Amino acid sequence: xxxxxxxxxxxxxxxxxxxxxxxxxxxxxxxxxxxxxxxxxxxxxxxxxxxxxxxxxxxxxxxxxxxxxxxxxxxxxxxxxxxxxxxxxxxxxxxxxxxxxxxxxxxxxxxxxxxxxxxxxxxxxxxxxxxxxxxxxxxxxxxxxxxxxxxxxxx
Numbered sequence: 001x002x003x004x005x006x007x008x009x010x011x012x013x014x015x016x017x018x019x020x021x022x023x024x025x026x027x028x029x030x031x032x033x034x035x036x037x038x039x040x041x042x043x044x045x046x047x048x049x050x051x052x053x054x055x056x057x058x059x060x061x062x063x064x065x066x067x068x069x070x071x072x073x074x075x076x077x078x079x080x081x082x083x084x085x086x087x088x089x090x091x092x093x094x095x096x097x098x099x100x101x102x103x104x105x106x107x108x109x110x111x112x113x114x115x116x117x118x119x120x121x122x123x124x125x126x127x128x129x130x131x132x133x134x135x136x137x138x139x140x141x142x143x144x145x146x147x148x149x150x151x152x153x154x155x
Contacts (some may be wrong), residue, residue, distance in 0.1 A: 002097050032077060077148070
């Protein structure tokens, strides 16, 4: 896909308490957060959806909508990696799929980026390989969701 993993590590965060945060190698470029989607959370998401407007997204922030089913983890990773790529240019291999995806999506809106991701044959191939080689069972209905938490402009 095009991520240079020799210089960057994925680390499990055991807690948000100080002792656990001290165990995270620095700099941390993002958090991949998995949470359970409860009925209350779904109601809140629906009630707040009218506030989500592409015009409010900073131009220097990589963001895409999710249209591909059960791809929230991969999309969250794309958000972390492609937002960090400008600060850590050696993270993404030049000419790789990640590099090409970012280049091809810089001038399009988050909806079009989501469609580009959803229609990518390369993403589908990698996703299917991960499913076959994985240790978990694919489910049609998920009750959990991945999101990305990143540091944007030190805010």
